[in-house]
Amino acid sequence: MAKANTFNHTESKLESLSLLFPKDEMLICFSNGENDSLQYSIITKYHKNLFKRDSLSNYIEETITYKNKSIIKSKLNNNTFYSTVIDSMFFASSSKKIVDDAFLNSDTTIELEKIYNTISKDKSLSIIIESENKFIKSFFIEDSISFNNFSNYLAIDTDISQDEILINGITKAKDSSKSLINIFKNNIPQENQIQNITPSNSDGFMSFTFSDYNLFKTNLKKFNRKDSIVSSTLFDNITEVGVIYEDEKHAVILNSIDVIATKDALLSELSTIDSYRQIDIFNFSEPDLFSNTFFPLITSNNATKYCVLDNFFVFADNLEMLQNIIANYQNKTTLSEQSYFKDIKENLSDESSLLTIVNPSILKTILNKNLQDNSNYNLNKYNASALQFIYDTNFAHVNGIIKKAKTRGYQNSISEVFNIKLDADLLNQPQFVTNHITKQKEIVVQDVNNRLYLISNKGKVLWKKQLQGAVIGNIEQIDIYKNGRLQLAFATPNRVYVIDRNGKDVAPFPAKFNDKITQPLSVFDYDKKKNYRLLITQGKNVLMYDVKAKIVNGFTFKSANKNILTQPNHFRMSGKDYLTFKTEDKLYILDRTGKNRVIPKTSNRFSNQSVYLYKNKFTTTTQNGNLVTIDTRGNTSIQNLRLSNDHHLQTTSKTLVTLTDNKLGIKNRTIELDFGNYTHPKIFYLNDKIYVSVTDLQSQKIHLYDSQAKPIVNFPVYGNSLIDLDNVDKDRNLEFVTKGDSNSIILYQMN
Structure with a gap:
């Protein structure tokens, strides 16, 4: 408050207090003078060393008489005040009339005396305010409550x-x-x-x-x-x-x-x-x-x-x-x-x-309303201020x-950054992509009319693009020109698209296919030199294209024994490349050219869960919920995880997560969730920390856990889809995006 004009004005008016050295309590009274000027009065017990002014060169005084009583007129700098002693009480005021009236022996009102007796004697400051004053207008937001x-x-x-x-x-x-x-x-x-x-x-x-x-x-x-x-x-x-x-x-x-x-x-x-x-x-x-x-x-x-x-x-x-x-x-x-x-x-x-609770801006408004002040003092850190009245008898x-x-x-709070509605209901869950100019994240999502949206992390729709069909799986990003500019790459049932950040097709895409594409587009960059390989799955077949939409002749894999259940994945271990996918009874582990690199030594009836690299072994599950791990020599191990037929699996190199019925397994710990309709779990590794998310579509709740299966504070929160979790801007806080209502997306921030 030291920067407030009212504070500085009042401090200047009370300059005479610097002359006083009271031993007892001191009362300071404010009242309105002529032209609504501020008047003050001071009352305290008199003692001989109370008033010290000898050492002040800018102090002047004279003695005047009123009804045979001595009154001292004092001037300190530009402030004039009057003082006297009445019955061992020192009385001073900026108004001579108030000092004169102090000799009239008027009785203090009984009501005011009762009020005065309620204040504490051991507090640093006590205040009594009468309603009929011109200083305090209202304590409330509503002007109607004066x-x-x-x-x-x-x-x-x-x-x-x-x-x-x-x-x-x-x-x-x-x-x-x-x-x-x-x-x-x-x-x-x-x-x-x-x-x-x-x-x-x-x-x-x-x-x-x-x-x-x-x-x-x-x-x-x-x-x-x-x-x-x-x-x-x-x-x-x-x-x-x-x-x-x-x-x-x-x-x-x-x-x-x-x-x-x-x-x-x-x-x-x-x-x-x-x-x-x-x-x-x-x-x-x-x-x-x-x-x-x-x-x-x-x-x-x-x-x-x-x-x-x-x-x-x-x-x-x-x-x-x-x-x-x-x-x-x-x-x-x-x-x-x-x-x-x-x-x-x-x-x-x-x-x-x-009871009233206000934030800093409203607190400042109320203070300025009372102080008739528009000073630019800072209350931003006073997040909540309160005033309450509790009625008791009279x-x-x-x-x-x-x-x-x-x-x-x-810390630990979750705030909604924005919630925006699209032109139609969402077809898939929103995901983050990178803006290569700002290095921040943006959001892509598709609606049921097959329009693809790119949305900034501030909630602005940057563009909409009509597609021929629904996007299959996640959207990848590639640098097709090797110049740092990123494009979106993905498949629909009969197209493979590459789209620049302005929503324009990158020639020669989209590539058209007569036969239906049945798995998400896989993008491989074997040597991290941006020589991308685009893998397209059609039933039993896997086709490999380059960024010119040409077949890569060196890839010799022709056809699987049955329809492929999973998106092709690429892993690199000890300088060797491994391409994996599976059918219901065969797991394929190939080299770059499409030839068998590892042949599992046993066969299984596989689930539709993906193939992961977990603890340097190829890992997936069987239809009846067993965990299957295969090393680079084809040795196979099967572990009964007691999963139901309808289960989900996801791993990182060191963390294995499962979901079966209402049981979420993270590493060797199991969380029993409320019964519901759950999405598959997702693992995120951010800021050297593992996060595991799962969404109950029935109760519309997003759950988030750490690697020790402990829930993240303030979860669950509202959501209707899988989430994508990342740091989307330049601050240190993580954000996540999800589907809200049928036609809306929500961006949350974890503080």
Whole structure:
């Protein structure tokens, strides 16, 4: 705050404090003078060494008399102030009139004295604020809630340290209908839960609770001086109402203790207008219901849509805001999950009548609104600040905290970078490809109309291209001109495409095939010299082409004994190349020319799982779930892994992962997942760490584990397909992409 204009102005005004050396507590009072100028008064116990000014060359004083009482007029630099001693109390003020009035012996109001007696004597700073002041406008986002109509007095004790300000105290209003705090009278504060649905990327929220809605409504009616308030059964089973703020947008939240009854109250509002992540979004025909019922706590009157998330009923006008709330709730990236919120929650009560949580930009807005200041001070590290009121008999407890977030506040969270909709439903799962110009990642995906999209890591669609058929398997990247520029290479059932980064075909591709291509395109670069070989599988046959779309005559393999079940793979060990694929009863291990390099010494009935190189052995599975390993001499070993017929396998050179039914095996550890419909597992090796992902398509949850089979923090998250995991930009955080709704893709970031 030291950079704030208001702070600097006040510090200058209080320059006279440098002359005082009190032994007791000191009161500093602020008031409005002429032309709304700031006036101050100082009260403390007098002692002979209190006022030290002898050594100050820029200090001038003179003694004046008022009603036979001595008053010292002092000037320090450009600041003039007046002081006197009354009954052993030292009194000073920037206003002579205030010092004159101090001799009038006016009694302190009983109410103010009671408030003063509540403050703590051992705190570094205590503050009493009267409602009818011109300095404090409001503590809330809503301008409709002013301090002037909120309460009569606020008395708080503060603990101030380098990284936080803690506030505890009380606020009290006279027993009348003129103060907003009294609308909570005779209601028991309930547990605040709006943070459990507030997105972490929102500006904040306000929550108010009640144990008896009818009593609350009666109190609010008196405050608003209305003969009646709109009656609605929608609020009969509600104990908490909240507002979530996002830029200029608002969402109203109802927390229900009887979801069925609250849904019944909305039976006439079941016109579905959209669906997002399998959550129906309905039209709402009473957009001004909440502002008419809860003014001035709620002023928004445009709640035209709503959805239901467990016990929360969410109303808003903006569809994207509703989708953002749904996404963060399902992803568990709400405010309540953030460590910086958990830090400040330790200083708050679980139950309160009124609670507001704001982010740094809103905190700055509120401060500037009160201080009438537009200074450019930095609050960016104060991720969440809170103020709560807990009504008790005829006053309310006040707790507040402004705290700088610790660095760990951002660690381990998962945030949604973007969620974009395509022109049609997705045909396959999105994957990352490399932008050779920026060295960052972009996303390719195809829709059901066979349009291929290239999308930047910021969510911008760079181009769309119509293809003849569906892409088979993953898209590869090659440098066909050996100049550092990368192209996309892949197969559809009757084409092999090579496409540059602008979405243009690279001649002589696409290459057309009459017979159907049955496995993904395999790209081999034997010597890492960009002399690419493109392997095309058609039933029993494997054809090898060069980048000019010409058959490579040196590859002599003609035909397998049966239809090939797996994409051809290339491995290199001890300077030798091995090409592998299999049929249902034969595993082929060939050399570059297509001749047998290794002949397994036993035959098996093979599954459709790929062939991997695991611990320097060719590894795959049989139809009945046994693990088959073959060394370079053809020696075969079979291990019973107790896998079902419907199983999945993937390995790296040292890590073996299996999935059978709901059991995920990582190395020698097994995780029992909830029953569901799971994709095959994928292994990622990034930043010297193994990650294993699997997605339950039934519950739409993405799971992620490390090499020790321990779940990654904050997973599972929402998703509808396999993921691709990588670092897509220049920061250190990993991102992953997945299918969201049927026509959308989601990019997440792991913080």
